[in-house]
Amino acid sequence: MPQTLFLKPFVSVPLHNWRKSNVHTNCIDANIKMQRKMEVVCMGMLSPRKFLRKRKKVEVFKDAADEIDQKNWRRLMNEIEETGSAVAVLRRERMKNQEIPKDLVLGTLVRFKQLKKWKLVGEILEWLRTQSWWNFSEMDFLMLITAYGKTGDFNRAEKVLSLLNKKGYPPSVISHTALMEAYGKGGRYNNAEAIFRRMKSSGPEPSALTYQIILKIFVEGCKFNEAEEIFETLLNGKNPPLKPDQRMFHMMIYMYKKAGSYEKARRLFAVMAERGVLQSTVTYNSLMSFETNYKEVSKIYDQMQRAGLKPDVVSYASLISAYGKARREEEALAVFEEMLDAGVRPTHKAYNILLDAFSISGMVEQARTVFKSMRRDRYTPDICSYTTMLSAYVNASDMEGAEKFFTRLKQDGLKPNAITYGTLIKGYARTNDIEKMMEKYEELKVNGVKLNQKILTTIMDAYGRNRDFGSAVDWYKEMEACGLPPDQKAKNILLSLAKTEDEQIEANQLVGLVDRKSIEQRVNGVTSYDDDDSDDEDEDEDGGLSDNEFVPPSNANSQEENYDEQRQIGDNQESLEALHLLKIC
Numbered sequence: 001m002p003q004t005l006f007l008k009p010f011v012s013v014p015l016h017n018w019r020k021s022n023v024h025t026n027c028i029d030a031n032i033k034m035q036r037k038m039e040v041v042c043m044g045m046l047s048p049r050k051f052l053r054k055r056k057k058v059e060v061f062k063d064a065a066d067e068i069d070q071k072n073w074r075r076l077m078n079e080i081e082e083t084g085s086a087v088a089v090l091r092r093e094r095m096k097n098q099e100i101p102k103d104l105v106l107g108t109l110v111r112f113k114q115l116k117k118w119k120l121v122g123e124i125l126e127w128l129r130t131q132s133w134w135n136f137s138e139m140d141f142l143m144l145i146t147a148y149g150k151t152g153d154f155n156r157a158e159k160v161l162s163l164l165n166k167k168g169y170p171p172s173v174i175s176h177t178a179l180m181e182a183y184g185k186g187g188r189y190n191n192a193e194a195i196f197r198r199m200k201s202s203g204p205e206p207s208a209l210t211y212q213i214i215l216k217i218f219v220e221g222c223k224f225n226e227a228e229e230i231f232e233t234l235l236n237g238k239n240p241p242l243k244p245d246q247r248m249f250h251m252m253i254y255m256y257k258k259a260g261s262y263e264k265a266r267r268l269f270a271v272m273a274e275r276g277v278l279q280s281t282v283t284y285n286s287l288m289s290f291e292t293n294y295k296e297v298s299k300i301y302d303q304m305q306r307a308g309l310k311p312d313v314v315s316y317a318s319l320i321s322a323y324g325k326a327r328r329e330e331e332a333l334a335v336f337e338e339m340l341d342a343g344v345r346p347t348h349k350a351y352n353i354l355l356d357a358f359s360i361s362g363m364v365e366q367a368r369t370v371f372k373s374m375r376r377d378r379y380t381p382d383i384c385s386y387t388t389m390l391s392a393y394v395n396a397s398d399m400e401g402a403e404k405f406f407t408r409l410k411q412d413g414l415k416p417n418a419i420t421y422g423t424l425i426k427g428y429a430r431t432n433d434i435e436k437m438m439e440k441y442e443e444l445k446v447n448g449v450k451l452n453q454k455i456l457t458t459i460m461d462a463y464g465r466n467r468d469f470g471s472a473v474d475w476y477k478e479m480e481a482c483g484l485p486p487d488q489k490a491k492n493i494l495l496s497l498a499k500t501e502d503e504q505i506e507a508n509q510l511v512g513l514v515d516r517k518s519i520e521q522r523v524n525g526v527t528s529y530d531d532d533d534s535d536d537e538d539e540d541e542d543g544g545l546s547d548n549e550f551v552p553p554s555n556a557n558s559q560e561e562n563y564d565e566q567r568q569i570g571d572n573q574e575s576l577e578a579l580h581l582l583k584i585c
Contacts, residue, residue, distance in 0.1 A: 073104050077111065086112075086120045087127045099133065109143070122147035122156075138164070142174045149178030152185030173204040177213060184217030192217050193226065205241065212247045219255040227255055235271075243275075250282055257290040265290065281309045288318040294331075297322035313339070317350045324357025329366065332357040348379045355388045362396030386412075387420045394427035399436075402427055416447070422455045429462035437462060453484045457493060464497030472497050476510060486511075 079089045086108075094100055105128070112120045125144040128134045141164050148157040157179045164175055176199055183192035196214045199206050206214075211234065218227035231252050234244045244252075249272050256265035269287060272279055284304035291297045301319050304311065311319075316339040323332035336354050339346060346354075351374045358367040371389050374381050381389075386409045393402035406424060409416060421444040428437035441459065444451070456479045464472035476494050479486045486494075491511040498507035 069101070069104070073107055076104065077108060080108070080120065086124045090124070090127060102134070105134075113143070116150070118147040118150040122151065122153075138169050141167075141169070142172060142178075145175050145178040149181035149185070152182055152187075154179065154182035154186045154188060154191070157182040171204050173199070173207050173210060176204060177207065177210045180210070181213050181217070184213065184220065187221075189217060189221035189223060193223075208242055208245055211242070212245075212251065215248055215251045215255075219251060219258065222258075224255055224259050227252070235275075244277070246272075246277055246280065246283075249277055250286060253283070253286040254289075257286065262290050279307065279309075281312050281315060284309065285312070285314045285318060288315065288322075291322070292325075294319075294322040294326040294328060311339075311342070311344070313344055313347050313350055316344060317347070317353050320350070320357060321353045324353065324360055327361050329358055329361055329363055333366070346377065348374075348382070351377075351379060352382075352384055352388060355385060355392075359388045359392040359395060362392060362394075362398075364392050364396050364398065364401065367392040383409075383414050383417060383420065386414055387417075387423055390420065391423045394423055394430075397427075397431065399427050399431060399433070416449065418444070418449050418452045418455065421449060422452065422458065425455055426458050429458050432462070432466060434462060434466060451482055451484065453479060453487060453490065456482070456484065457486075457490045460490070461493050461497070464493070469497055469499070469503050473506065473510065 076089065076093065080086045083089060090100065090105075105124070109121060109124055112118075112124070122144060125140060125147065128140065129136050129144075141160060145157050145160040145164075148154070148160065161175050161179055164172070176195060180192045180195040180199075183189070183195065192214065196206065196210070199210065211230065215227050215230065218224070218230070231244060231248060234240045234242065234248070249268060253265045253268055256262065256268065265287070269279075269283065272283065281304065284300055284307075288297050288300045291300065297319055301311065301315060304315065316335055319335050320332045323329070323335065332354060336346070336350075339350075351370060355367055355370045355374075358370060367389055371381060371385065374385065386405075390402055390405050390409070393399070393405055402424060406416070406420075409420070421440055424440045425437050425444075428434075428440065437459065441455070444455070456475055460472045460475035460479075463469075463475060472494065476486060476490065479490065494511060495504075495507050498504040
């Protein structure tokens with residue numbers, strides 16, 4: 001399908017003798033045309049793509065014996081994957097054929113290692129260790145401890161290392177790195193660090209992979225200072241054992257993003273080029289991941305293409321997400337089309353991000369088309385997909401459609417979670433349908449769904465906007481009773497709901513502004529509340545106020561609008577970060 005070019009509707013400057021109604025009519029016509037264009041392009045998503053065409057594999061065998069061996073191996077692999085247990089299948093095969101060819105076992109191990117199915121690798125090796133017909137070598141021990149390292153099973157990794165020592169094998173960087181990784185994946189960050197320090201002081205000398213893994217462990221454990229110290233030693237230290245490679249740079253850029261040190265991340269990106277370290281698509285994805293402005297994300301995306309790098313699914317998903325948050329649905333869809341035309345297969349998460357882009361603006365038809373396209377591309381929509389689609393109806397103020405889709409969600413065998421119920425509750429709160437809102441709240445409790453703070457804040461806000469400040473206060477107190485201490489956003493909303501002098505004093509006392517002078521100043525319309533950190537805080541994802549920013553009662557309406565913008569988009573952002581981290585590692 002040829003790439004679609006999006007053009008903004010052009011409306012010429014009206015002449016002085018034109019009536020205002022004519023200008024208004026022309027604008028409406030332009031919007032209608034653009035809407036139709038969006039529908040046509042969106043439906044184009046349903047056209048078949050190259051990566052979906054089934055290709056018949058042509059298998060070539062050396063001879064008849066090779067064909068039998070290959071088919072037997074493939075059958076064995078399928079049985080193991082279907083049952084989920086390698087040992088049961090291998091035992092059955094052993095009983096049936098008396099012996100299993102060593103090449104078949106070795107091929108199975110190598111294939112599961114390539115697929116990163118480390119649990120099966122460990123299971124097979126543990127079984128082989130008990131078999132007299134298999135000579136369990138040092139390499140087998142090293143692969144076994146590596147498997148335990150990848151799964152975070154540090155207890156078994158310790159036992160394997162002890163066995164290696166008893167059998168007289170020399171200390172190996174592979175075994176020590178594997179044990180270090182096992183501690184890291186098991187959450188024993190101090191133990192992992194101790195192994196690394198011991199390797200540096202008494203050997204075996206850490207390899208590049210060891211440094212990559214310890215940096216990852218420190219970043220996952222939020223030990224940013226330790227990670228920075230090690231990286232700085234490699235980068236600028238005297239006689240460093242090795243130079244930091246691309247993966248180490250990527251992990252550090254990701255760490256700075258996680259820590260909110262965006263300037264340091266940008267500087268490190270520049271250092272990468274200065275030191276001659278090859279920058280890849282993953283490098284640019286790292287930069288895109290912590291930009292919130294769609295213009296900045298687009299610039300990095302263009303810069304990546306000018307560098308001759310091909311965007312991957314994470315690149316496209318980042319750009320789609322940025323356009324979606326900025327309510328630029330045309331560009332979001334254009335990028336998605338570009339991704340499909342480039343032959344990049346969208347992931348489940350990429351579909352959810354595009355779905356969210358249309359959902360934010362309440363574009364139900366476009367969201368439905370994306371939802372259908374997921375099934376066409378052999379992805380089963382999950383609860384996040386259904387909830388995002390539900391949100392499209394809510395944002396379009398179509399509560400009847402939302403209820404029908406909610407029924408379909410349950411009929412399709414999915415269990416609504418707190419975000420799903422919260423989306424419906426938010427929709428009824430917007431339409432001031434308190435009765436239906438409370439009906440969904442009671443249904444949530446009956447079904448044993450765990451409450452979250454956003455739901456209680458929404459209900460509190462709804463009662464307050466219906467001139468029932470007393471009930472709003474009760475719901476504010478309910479948060480604390482449920483073990484959900486009100487966050488700054490909930491406090492801001494309660495303050496914005498207070499209209500009378502008594503209500504303002506009570507609200508101030510509840511949120512902790514108990515200083516008499518500050519209360520009197522607020523009652524008189526003067527705000528003395530000042531958060532020293534507010535200037536350093538980024539804006540909300542939807543362009544609203546930061547959680548630490550104070551909202552006076554005079555801004556009650558804008559606060560309500562800002563709160564209404566808060567959605568479950570955070571889930572998609574977390575998914576995007578997880579997708580990107582997989583690429584780094």
